[in-house]
Amino acid sequence: MSDAALITPLRAAHAPGPTPLLPLAVRDLTLRFGDTTVLDSVSFDLSPGGCTMIMGPNGAGKSLLLKLLHGLMAPTSGRIDWGGHSAHAATPRQALVFQKPVLLRRSVAANIDFVLKARRKDRARRDALLEHVGLAHKTRQPARLLSGGEAQRLALARALATDPEVLLLDEPTASLDPASILAIETIVAEARARGTRIICVTHDLGQARRMADEVVFLHRGRVAEQARAVDFFPQPRSAAARNYLDGRIVV
Amino acid sequence: MGEALGLAIGLVLSGDADLAEIVGLSLRVSLTATGLACLIGLPIGALVAIGRFPGRSAVLVLMNALMGLPPVVVGLLVYLQLSRSGPLGFLGLLYTPTAMIVAQTILIAPIVAALSRQVLEDLHVEYAEQFRSLCLTTTQTVQALIWDARYSLLTVGLAGFGRAVAEVGAVIIVGGNIDHLTRVMTTAIALETSKGELALALALGMILLVIALVVNGAVQTIRMSAVRQAHV
Numbered sequence: 001m002s003d004a005a006l007i008t009p010l011r012a013a014h015a016p017g018p019t020p021l022l023p024l025a026v027r028d029l030t031l032r033f034g035d036t037t038v039l040d041s042v043s044f045d046l047s048p049g050g051c052t053m054i055m056g057p058n059g060a061g062k063s064l065l066l067k068l069l070h071g072l073m074a075p076t077s078g079r080i081d082w083g084g085h086s087a088h089a090a091t092p093r094q095a096l097v098f099q100k101p102v103l104l105r106r107s108v109a110a111n112i113d114f115v116l117k118a119r120r121k122d123r124a125r126r127d128a129l130l131e132h133v134g135l136a137h138k139t140r141q142p143a144r145l146l147s148g149g150e151a152q153r154l155a156l157a158r159a160l161a162t163d164p165e166v167l168l169l170d171e172p173t174a175s176l177d178p179a180s181i182l183a184i185e186t187i188v189a190e191a192r193a194r195g196t197r198i199i200c201v202t203h204d205l206g207q208a209r210r211m212a213d214e215v216v217f218l219h220r221g222r223v224a225e226q227a228r229a230v231d232f233f234p235q236p237r238s239a240a241a242r243n244y245l246d247g248r249i250v251v
Numbered sequence: 252m253g254e255a256l257g258l259a260i261g262l263v264l265s266g267d268a269d270l271a272e273i274v275g276l277s278l279r280v281s282l283t284a285t286g287l288a289c290l291i292g293l294p295i296g297a298l299v300a301i302g303r304f305p306g307r308s309a310v311l312v313l314m315n316a317l318m319g320l321p322p323v324v325v326g327l328l329v330y331l332q333l334s335r336s337g338p339l340g341f342l343g344l345l346y347t348p349t350a351m352i353v354a355q356t357i358l359i360a361p362i363v364a365a366l367s368r369q370v371l372e373d374l375h376v377e378y379a380e381q382f383r384s385l386c387l388t389t390t391q392t393v394q395a396l397i398w399d400a401r402y403s404l405l406t407v408g409l410a411g412f413g414r415a416v417a418e419v420g421a422v423i424i425v426g427g428n429i430d431h432l433t434r435v436m437t438t439a440i441a442l443e444t445s446k447g448e449l450a451l452a453l454a455l456g457m458i459l460l461v462i463a464l465v466v467n468g469a470v471q472t473i474r475m476s477a478v479r480q481a482h483v
């Protein structure tokens with residue numbers, strides 16, 4: 001599925017950007033909706049390169065954390081520092097694949113064309129991108145008629161079209177079949193190999209084991225644990241992570 | 252009545268020149284007004300749909316209220332502007348098709364604005380976060396929303412046209428129903444009926460009905476093809 005026509009421009013496109021976005025420092029990040037605190041004084045650091053998995057039970061605040069990191073929302077208090085840039089300033093250098101992909105009411109090809117044009121990228125890359133995610137045979141089809149897995153792959157192709165330095169993924173393989181999961185993991189691994197920093201939310205333990213270099217475990221809006229993957233999966237330190245990995249409910 | 256109906260059908264089938272002239276002017280006035288109303292109403296609808304500014308809810312209330320403007324009131328207001336003693340009287344537009352176009356534009360621009368605001372805002376709710384993630388400019392956002400809502404916006408335009416072509420109050424006041432000059436279908440029906448000339452009135456009535464049917468058929472077809480292409 002890899003394609004020279006795709007990879008070369010992607011690699012070239014990493015060069016710009018005044019200073020690198022990583023390391024990332026998150027300090028005392030708190031998000032409240034009225035009286036409910038959904039993120040409570042979250043602090044962690046991410047180093048350049050690799051893949052960080054954000055894990056935790058439903059409602060732990062993972063999706064909201066991604067949106068804050070991406071600069072789509074403002075926290076109630078606390079600080080996000082992308083190598084000296086605010087989250088808002090970092091948005092154009094990142095891409096977020098949402099938990100529920102939002103596709104334009106256009107053809108598959110037009111969804112990619114739209115982003116390439118809006119972001120002033122080389123329009124000729126469209127076919128390579130669609131080829132890359134295995135949608136080359138669906139270019140003319142209305143995007144909203146794609147299956148769940150195909151829609152996720154199109155959303156991923158659209159994210160890659162912007163040449164992100166950081167790729168934020170919110171459960172990119174939820175409800176997909178094993179082959180589609182593998183396809184998406186392969187694409188993400190290739191992006192990572194080209195130097196894209198991956199931050200991915202997942203509930204899929206197998207996937208977390210396959211992809212993670214590091215895990216940030218959220219529980220009730222707090223960081224329960226941050227650990228290297230090789231340490232986390234065999235020996236989680238926090239009770240919350242232990243219960244989660246054992247399949248015991250921790251909500 | 253039966254006799255009048257027979258005459259009316261005869262008129263339509265024979266392609267009567269007077270009839271054709273009246274229908275032609277009606278379509279010209281109402282289609283032009285619809286086009287102008289879209290040029291004015293669509294950008295306003297789009298701005299209110301995606302804009303967040305103080306007084307926005309007041310603007311929404313105003314837009315929705317203006318949708319129900321009575322045609323006679325619009326006619327009267329335009330008349331006051333265009334009449335010889337009015338501020339725009341020097342233009343000499345009263346009792347011309349242009350005056351009718353102006354009145355109908357004012358009548359339906361709020362309809363286009365209010366309905367397209369609703370359509371675009373619903374779509375924007377769905378797209379907004381993705382668009383912010385992609386760092387689109389406001390212009391890019393508006394263009395994308397209008398393009399992706401094109402089927403719904405077409406039906407908005409048709410709704411405006413339907414209202415314009417069927418109204419009588421505004422055009423009769425500013426147009427004056429002058430034969431061969433400003434006589435359109437609705438004013439002709441009103442006049443002919445009051446004179447007891449039912450044949451021409453009925454013929455025009457039938458044509459208006461057909462236009463209404465065609466407009467609704469078009470709306471239905473657009474909806475169906477939108478559904479087919481997963482546009483809803």
Ligand SMILES: Nc1ncnc2c1ncn2[C@@H]1O[C@H](COP(=O)(O)OP(=O)(O)OP(=O)(O)O)[C@@H](O)[C@H]1O
Nearest residue numbers: 033036038056057058059060061062063064065099
């Ligand atoms: N706008 C909002 N107002 C109030 N509460 C909200 C709002 N948005 C999210 N929440 C709450 O914040 C909490 C965290 O939401 P979030 O979507 O981040 O969870 P998550 O960790 O991604 O869960 P999942 O694994 O189910 O996707 C949830 O309890 C949710 O109900």
Ligand SMILES: [Mg+2]
Nearest residue numbers: 062063099170
């Ligand atoms: Mg989530």
